[in-house]
Each structure stands twice: as structure tokens, then as C-alpha cells.
Amino acid sequence: MIDVQGKLARIVYESEKLVSNLEKLIRGCQILSIPIIWAEQNPEGLGSTIPELEKLLTGQKPIEKYSFNAFENESFKNAIIDSGRKQWLICGIEAHICVCQTAMGLLSNNFEIEIVADCVSSRSKDSIELALQKLQTKGAHLTNIEMCLYELVKDSRKETFKKILTLIK
Amino acid sequence: MIDVQGKLARIVYESEKLVSNLEKLIRGCQILSIPIIWAEQNPEGLGSTIPELEKLLTGQKPIEKYSFNAFENESFKNAIIDSGRKQWLICGIEAHICVCQTAMGLLSNNFEIEIVADCVSSRSKDSIELALQKLQTKGAHLTNIEMCLYELVKDSRKETFKKILTLIK
Amino acid sequence: MIDVQGKLARIVYESEKLVSNLEKLIRGCQILSIPIIWAEQNPEGLGSTIPELEKLLTGQKPIEKYSFNAFENESFKNAIIDSGRKQWLICGIEAHICVCQTAMGLLSNNFEIEIVADCVSSRSKDSIELALQKLQTKGAHLTNIEMCLYELVKDSRKETFKKILTLIK
Amino acid sequence: MIDVQGKLARIVYESEKLVSNLEKLIRGCQILSIPIIWAEQNPEGLGSTIPELEKLLTGQKPIEKYSFNAFENESFKNAIIDSGRKQWLICGIEAHICVCQTAMGLLSNNFEIEIVADCVSSRSKDSIELALQKLQTKGAHLTNIEMCLYELVKDSRKETFKKILTLIK
Numbered sequence: 001m002i003d004v005q006g007k008l009a010r011i012v013y014e015s016e017k018l019v020s021n022l023e024k025l026i027r028g029c030q031i032l033s034i035p036i037i038w039a040e041q042n043p044e045g046l047g048s049t050i051p052e053l054e055k056l057l058t059g060q061k062p063i064e065k066y067s068f069n070a071f072e073n074e075s076f077k078n079a080i081i082d083s084g085r086k087q088w089l090i091c092g093i094e095a096h097i098c099v100c101q102t103a104m105g106l107l108s109n110n111f112e113i114e115i116v117a118d119c120v121s122s123r124s125k126d127s128i129e130l131a132l133q134k135l136q137t138k139g140a141h142l143t144n145i146e147m148c149l150y151e152l153v154k155d156s157r158k159e160t161f162k163k164i165l166t167l168i169k
Numbered sequence: 170m171i172d173v174q175g176k177l178a179r180i181v182y183e184s185e186k187l188v189s190n191l192e193k194l195i196r197g198c199q200i201l202s203i204p205i206i207w208a209e210q211n212p213e214g215l216g217s218t219i220p221e222l223e224k225l226l227t228g229q230k231p232i233e234k235y236s237f238n239a240f241e242n243e244s245f246k247n248a249i250i251d252s253g254r255k256q257w258l259i260c261g262i263e264a265h266i267c268v269c270q271t272a273m274g275l276l277s278n279n280f281e282i283e284i285v286a287d288c289v290s291s292r293s294k295d296s297i298e299l300a301l302q303k304l305q306t307k308g309a310h311l312t313n314i315e316m317c318l319y320e321l322v323k324d325s326r327k328e329t330f331k332k333i334l335t336l337i338k
Numbered sequence: 339m340i341d342v343q344g345k346l347a348r349i350v351y352e353s354e355k356l357v358s359n360l361e362k363l364i365r366g367c368q369i370l371s372i373p374i375i376w377a378e379q380n381p382e383g384l385g386s387t388i389p390e391l392e393k394l395l396t397g398q399k400p401i402e403k404y405s406f407n408a409f410e411n412e413s414f415k416n417a418i419i420d421s422g423r424k425q426w427l428i429c430g431i432e433a434h435i436c437v438c439q440t441a442m443g444l445l446s447n448n449f450e451i452e453i454v455a456d457c458v459s460s461r462s463k464d465s466i467e468l469a470l471q472k473l474q475t476k477g478a479h480l481t482n483i484e485m486c487l488y489e490l491v492k493d494s495r496k497e498t499f500k501k502i503l504t505l506i507k
Numbered sequence: 508m509i510d511v512q513g514k515l516a517r518i519v520y521e522s523e524k525l526v527s528n529l530e531k532l533i534r535g536c537q538i539l540s541i542p543i544i545w546a547e548q549n550p551e552g553l554g555s556t557i558p559e560l561e562k563l564l565t566g567q568k569p570i571e572k573y574s575f576n577a578f579e580n581e582s583f584k585n586a587i588i589d590s591g592r593k594q595w596l597i598c599g600i601e602a603h604i605c606v607c608q609t610a611m612g613l614l615s616n617n618f619e620i621e622i623v624a625d626c627v628s629s630r631s632k633d634s635i636e637l638a639l640q641k642l643q644t645k646g647a648h649l650t651n652i653e654m655c656l657y658e659l660v661k662d663s664r665k666e667t668f669k670k671i672l673t674l675i676k
Contacts, residue, residue, distance in 0.1 A: 042663050066663050066664045067661055067663075072661070096651065096653060096654045101658055117299055127654070130624055130649055130650070130651055134654070136302070137648050141307065142302055142306075143303065147296070147303070150237050151270060154236055154237060155235055155241075156214075305475050310472050311471055312468070313464070315434060316435065316438060316465070316469065319439070320406070325383075325405075456633070479641055480640055482633070482637055484603060484604065485634070488575050492576065493575070
């Protein structure tokens with residue numbers, strides 16, 4: 001999760017929907033025991049992660065970064081590598097800056113990336129669409145909350161499926 | 170044909186058009202003697218396939234499944250393999266969940282897939298569009314009823330062409 | 339040029355614009371001495387090519403065909419091969435049937451194809467867009483009248499450029 | 508920067524926004540010491556580069572060309588090669604003619620190209636969109652002013668970042 005901080009988080013395109021979707025995505029990943037790596041760009045300047053999301057991430061701390069591409073940050077890079085996972089979902093803001101650069105950083109290091117399209121935003125809608133288009137031509141795939149959570153659950157008989165269903169409805 | 174069942178079939182985006190198109194596609198495949206594999210997700214929970222379509226599929230039974238990716242289901246997988254066919258048209262609901270996961274399951278097993286774009290739907294239009302975009306970047310191609318039926322007929326002098334023409338008009 | 343015939347040519351999406359654009363494209367190719375191959379699908383049934391275009395193609399006869407993919411027709415195939423050209427512009431109707439199948443026929447025989455997007459149409463706008471999307475994932479590129487004519491002329495100092503400019507303006 | 512000249516620069520789609528964006532892009536490149544190659548198509552016929560942009564390019568002269576593909580012009584080609592750079596941003600007009608042909612010229616000579624989508628235009632919106640679509644299928648990527656400048660700056664602690672931020676806001 002990239003940089004959902006301060007004022008910026010309130011002024012991006014469809015920000016209320018974004019925040020509500022991010023809450024669902026965080027809870028969904030927690031239900032499925034999927035690790036979350038949480039980045040903040042220059043928190044002193046831009047403010048902390050918004051409280052709605054911060055309160056869901058109990059027991060975790062954000063990784064402070066200054067490079068737009070989070071993968072250029074040693075702590076973020078180590079968190080990714082130490083997780084042992086090669087596939088990552090990316091969400092946050094802004095789609096065309098930190099989300100895009102981090103996604104490209106991961107792609108060029110041979111990670112498989114899906115951008116959660118209803119969990120990213122930028123100040124302008126045009127920038128979001130352009131970022132999603134660019135990332136697809138760079139090798140990323142698109143998904144959305146439902147698409148990725150159902151794909152991770154796989155089977156409707158699983159215990160976790162009921163929880164995911166309650167979360168989404 | 171994936172999971173065109175119960176209430177869900179009535180509340181997806183442009184559901185009346187979807188049902189009418191699915192009727193045409195089923196009839197078209199029957200005219201051209203193309204085998205249809207028919208799946209139902211958790212029929213006890215979600216209801217049976219809607220009667221408009223069920224009545225066209227005489228002499229056939231749906232394959233009951235619980236994995237969203239139908240290809241994870243042994244009976245479905247065997248039906249695909251036993252048919253001997255390497256190319257499949259996919260239709261049904263929801264585009265971004267069971268249709269998408271089944272298509273990706275087939276693609277990663279080296280089947281050639283076309284998604285019949287006017288014969289798939291989801292509750293939201295955004296989810297449909299995202300699913301079609303994702304599937305194209307995964308190697309699926311798009312088609313629609315007319316496009317695929319004319320491609321299968323190939324020649325306007327064929328006996329079957331008149332029937333297809335009557336069906337579509 | 340694929341099947342711009344009879345009533346169908348009058349009822350496709352934005353048919354007046356299509357006809358006017360096709361006139362320009364034919365004249366442009368004639369100015370640049372680019373050979374035109376002209377197909378008609380089942381002319382007895384669907385009618386002849388519309389007079390606006392037929393009168394421009396003096397000294398040429400249409401190739402009568404019954405397969406939607408014109409490249410399945412021996413005369414059409416020979417005309418393509420005898421021309422010695424490996425790159426073709428495709429225009430005509432319907433984008434999602436004969437245009438699409440012919441383009442795929444040429445692509446799978448290693449021809450390079452550009453679809454002249456403002457010189458193709460279908461009865462529905464959705465079918466046009468789907469066909470253009472599908473053809474791009476199959477390896478075709480898109481162009482339009484101005485884009486392809488300027489690309490063929492290459493240099494504004496050429497004699498032919500003035501004629502092309504007059505034609506387009 | 509391709510051919511932002513005379514009357515044409517005033518009549519392309521959203522021309523005021525284009526000019527304002529081009530001013531930002533030029534200034535951004537100057538802040539980041541990125542060389543700018545500046546082309547003019549047949550300046551006697553089409554007029555000079557518009558004064559808003561010309562005045563920013565002090566100490567530089569435009570390269571006069573007559574081929575729509577600027578890379579066919581010896582001076583332009585040498586300027587590109589002498590710069591030693593393999594990656595280029597392309598901006599200017601018209602998206603579907605000189606921008607498109609120059610981009611394809613660079614791509615087929617193994618340069619990496621990004622089209623600055625909010626810094627290109629054509630007389631019609633359709634032509635812009637078609638050009639961007641075609642260039643992506645030819646191997647170009649899309650970007651916009653913010654996306655490319657932030658990608659070039661990389662880190663918010665850099666001296667140049669404040670200047671870029673002032674420029675964009």
C-alpha cells in the first residue's frame with residue numbers, strides 16, 4: 001500500500017470510494033493472511049497515513065521513504081524480499097507517480113504485479129487511466145478488490161470465503 | 170457456459186440482453202454441432218441455471234462446482250479434455266470472477282480462449298470492462314456472437330448459414 | 339476493400355462518413371499508385387458495390403467471393419500474392435465479420451496489416467470497437483486515412499503531396 | 508519536440524492546454540538538464556514555432572525538416588545520435604502524423620520512446636487516440652508531464668524536486 005497520506009488522500013479522484021475500497025482490501029488481505037507492506041512518502045511533509053487505514057494496520061509500522069519508487073528504499077526492498085513472495089498486489093496513491101514507479105520497479109526485478117484498479121487514484125482521472133494503460137504495456141495486469149479476493153480464496157467451500165463475502169457485500 | 174444461475178443472473182449489468190444473447194449463442198453452437206460445457210457454481214446456494222437457458226440444453230446436465238475456476242473441478246476438466254478441442258468460447262457470469270478465473274485456468278493449460286463479450290456480465294459495468302482488459306493481457310481474445318458464429322460458419326454457401334442468419338436477425 | 343455493397347453499406351454505423359472516407363482512401367491510393375483489391379460478398383444476394391465507389395474503380399472488377407475471409411478465395415489470394423506486396427491496408431464492412439476474418443487470414447499468412455479505422459464499419463458501434471480491439475491483439479495495427487496517406491507520402495516536398503493535401507482538406 | 512508551428516498549433520484539439528503543458532515540459536526538461544531536440548516542418552509554409560515556446564528555447568535553433576518522420580532528416584538524426592541518449596520523450600503535433608512517424612522511426616532504430624500524452628495533439632480527438640493506440644502496439648509507452656518529470660527526479664529530497672513541484676502546481 002503506497003502513500004495514502006494526509007490531504008492528498010482527500011483530494012484524489014473519488015477519494016471516498018478509494019478509502020472505503022482500501023479498508024476492504026486491507027481487511028480482505030488480513031482474513032487471507034496475506035502480508036501487507038505499507039509505505040509513506042515523506043510523512044513529515046505530506047502527513048501520516050489517514051486514520052481509517054492506520055487503525056486497521058495494528059501491530060505494523062509504515063516504511064518511511066523519499067524515493068517515489070518504493071523499491072529504491074532499502075527497508076521496503078528488504079520487506080519485499082524477506083516475505084519470499086514473488087506476486088504482489090499494488091494499491092494507493094498517486095496512480096501515476098508512486099504507484100506507477102513502484103510497480104515498474106517491482107516488474108523490472110521480475111516480480112509479478114497486479115494493480116488493484118479500484119484501490120488506486122490520482123488527482124486527475126486522466127492520470128489514473130494513463131497510468132493503468134502504461135503499466136499494462138510494461139507487463140502489469142489489472143484487477144479489482146472482488147477479482148483478486150475471489151482469486152485468492154479459490155473455492156466457495158473455504159472457511160475464509162464467508163468472511164470475504166460479508167466484507168464485500 | 171459459466172454459472173448463469175438464480176437471482177444473480179437477473180441483477181447483473183444488462184441482464185435481459187445477456188440472457189437473450191446467451192440463448193442465441195447456445196442455439197448457434199447447437200446448429201454448428203459445437204459441444205457446450207455447462208457449469209453451475211454451488212447450485213444449492215445460488216440456484217439453478219435460469220429456465221430460459223436450461224430448456225435449450227436438453228439431454229445435458231450442468232457440472233456442479235465449488236471452485237471459481239471451473240478448470241479446477243475434475244468433471245469440468247475431464248469434459249474439456251475428453252472433447253479433444255483446444256479452442257473454447259467462454260460465456261456466462263460473473264465476468265470478473267468465475268469467467269475470468271476459468272479463462273485463466275484454460276489459458277495456463279495452453280487452450281486458446283475467446284471471451285464472447287456480449288455474452289458475459291457482472292454486477293458492475295466496471296468489473297466487466299476490467300475483466301476483459303485483464304484477460305486480453307493474459308492472452309485471451311475477444312469476440313461477440315456474430316463475430317464467432319460467422320467465423321465458425323466460414324462460408325455463406327453453407328447449409329448452416331441460413332439457420333445462423335435467421336437466428337441472428 | 340471489403341464488401342461495401344448494397345443496403346448494408348447504407349445502414350452501418352455512420353455510413354455517410356464511411357462512404358466519404360472510402361472515396362478519399364481510394365483516390366489517395368490511386369494518386370500514390372497503390373494497387374487496390376476489391377472484394378464483393380455474394381453480390382447477387384447482397385447487391386453490388388455502391389456506385390460512389392464503383393465509379394472510382396474504373397478499369398477494375400470486383401472479386402466475387404462467398405467465404406467471409408476473402409483470403410480463402412482463390413482469386414483474391416492470387417491477387418494478393420501476384421501483387422508482391424507484404425503490407426496491406428484493409429477497409430470496408432463489416433468490421434467484425436468479413437474485414438476481421440480477412441485481416442486474420444492475412445495475418446496468419448505473415449502479411450503486415452493495418453486497419454484503416456475511419457474506413458471500416460459494422461451495424462453496431464460495439465462490434466466495430468470489439469473488432470478493432472481483437473485485431474490488435476492478433477497483431478494488426480490501426481491507422482486512419484490521414485495517418486496512412488502521410489506515412490505513404492513520407493515527404494512534403496513530393497509532387498504527390500499537394501494532391502493528397504487537396505484530397506484531404 | 509515536433510512541429511508546434513503557426514496556425515496549426517492554434518487549431519488542434521485543446522490547443523491552449525497543449526501550449527501550457529508544452530511550456531511546463533520544456534521548463535521541466537531544462538531544470539533537469541535534459542537535452543531538447545526541436546523540429547519544424549517546412550517552416551516557410553507552416554510558420555515558425557509559436558512564440559510562447561520559442562522564447563523558452565533560448566540558445567537553440569529548430570531543425571528544419573520536410574520528411575514527416577523527423578528521423579529521416581540527417582540533422583535531426585545526428586542530433587539524436589550525438590546526444591548519446593537511447594531514451595526519448597516525444598511531444599508536439601500532429602499526434603497522428605509527424606509525432607507518430609517520428610516515434611516509429613525512433614522505435615525501429617531501437618530507441619525507447621515515451622509519448623507525453625498531454626503534450627501531443629491533432630486536429631481531431633479521434634486521431635490523437637488512434638495514434639496513441641497504434642504507438643503502444645508498436646512498442647512505445649505513454650506518459651504525461653507529471654509522470655515523466657517525477658520519474659526523472661526519482662527522489663523528493665533532490666534540489667531539483669522543489670523547482671519541479673513549483674512548476675507543476
